[in-house]
Amino acid sequence: MTEPDAAPSFTLGYVPGVTPGKWVRIWQERTPGVPLELVQVGAAEAAGRVRDRELDAVLLRLPTDRTGLHAIPLYTETTVVVVPKDHVVTAADEVHTGDLADELVLHPLDDTLGWARPPGRPALDRPATTADAIQLVAAGVGVLVVPQSLARLHHRRDLTYRPVADAPQSQVALSWLEDETTDLVEQFIGIVRGRTVNSTRGRPPAAKQSKSKRPAADERKPAPRRNQPRGGRRGKPRRR
Template identity: 50%
Template structure:
C-alpha cells in the first residue's frame, strides 16, 4: 500500500525543495606575522665616577632595573682629579666648576646648600641657621680638599696646618676646635654623634653635574643621561 504524505528519501528524511544546500566553504584566516624576537644584548660594563658626597643611589637602582645586561660599577673620584678621571670612566658626577672644553659634555643636576659643621657642644648649635657674620671670631678650618672657598670676615686663622681632607677636619671640629664649612652632602657623609651642622644661609652653593667626554658618547651614556633626567624607559631620547 502506498504511504500518503509525500515522498521520502531512502533515509526516511523528507527532501528539501530545490535540493540540498551545499555546505559553506571555509576560508582560511590569513597568518599573522609573529613579532620578531627581542634582540639579545651582550653583557657589558658601565663605569660611573662620583665625587665624595654625590648620592647616585636612586639612579643606580633605575639603571639596574632598565639595563640588567649592563653592570654598573661606581668609582669614587676626588674633586681635585675629577677632570683627569673622565679619561678612565664612561661618565662621572662632578662638582662644578670643572675645566670647560669643547671635548666635554656637562649637565648640571642639582645644587647643594653650604653648612657649618661644629662640635655638638658649640654655642652655634643654638641657632637653626647661620650667616657668615655669626662666624666672626671663630676658628674656620679649611681642609686641603675644600670645594667651597668661603671667605669669612673676621674669622680666626687656625694655628695649625690645614687638615689633609674633610674627614680629618671634621675630627678636629669634634674635638672642640673650630668649625668647617662644606656642602651638606659631605656633612651627612661625615656625620658623627659629637658634631652637628647648620645651614650657612648666605654661603655659596655647590652644583653637582654629570660630565663625560664627547668622544666617549655611547648608547649606554645616553641611557644614563635619560635616567638622571627622569625619562621613562619608553620615552625617546
C-alpha cells in the same frame, strides 16, 4: 670603560657624599645586559679620571675644571657649618658667614665650595681632606663649612651642623668627555634627568627601534568577496 670587542659595560665615578643608588637601580632595570660599575673618587681627581678615560662618566661637584668635559648640573646642595654640639651657633636654626667672623674656620685642600675668601680666621695649616677637618672639629679645633651631604657622610654623635644662608653652594653634576657622548652615556643622562622608559632618548640602545609601519595598500589582504551577487539573491532557478 668598555674596550674594543669587549662586552659593553659602563663605569660611573662619584665623589664622596653623592648617592647614586637610585639611578643605578633604574639602570639595572632598564639595561640588565650592561653592567654598571661604581667607583668612588676624590673630589680633586674626579674630572681628571674622566679625561684619562678611566671612567665613562662621573658625578662630581661644581665648580671644577671643565676643560674638555660636558657637565649637566643636577641639583644644588645646602651649605652647612659643622660644629660641636655645645657650640654657640646651635642656638640658631640658620647662621650667616658674619656669625663665623671670630671662628677658626678650617679650609681643607679638597674643599668644593670655591671660596673667594673663606669666612672667619684661617688656620695655620689646611687639612688634607674633609675627613681630617672633621676630626679637628671634634677635637675642638675650629669649625668647618661644607655641603650638607658631606656633613651627613662624616656624621659623629658629638657634632652637629646648621645651614649657612649666604655661603657659596655646591652643585652636583654629571660630567663626561665632550667628544664621547656614547649611547650608554645618553642612556644614563636620560635616567638622571628623569626620562621615562618610553622616551626615545631614554631607551637602551637595543630598544631604539622604529615603530612598525602600517602595510602599504597593495600589501594589505584583499577584502573577502560577498557571497550574495549584486542585484539578486542566491537560490535555485525558478521553474518556467
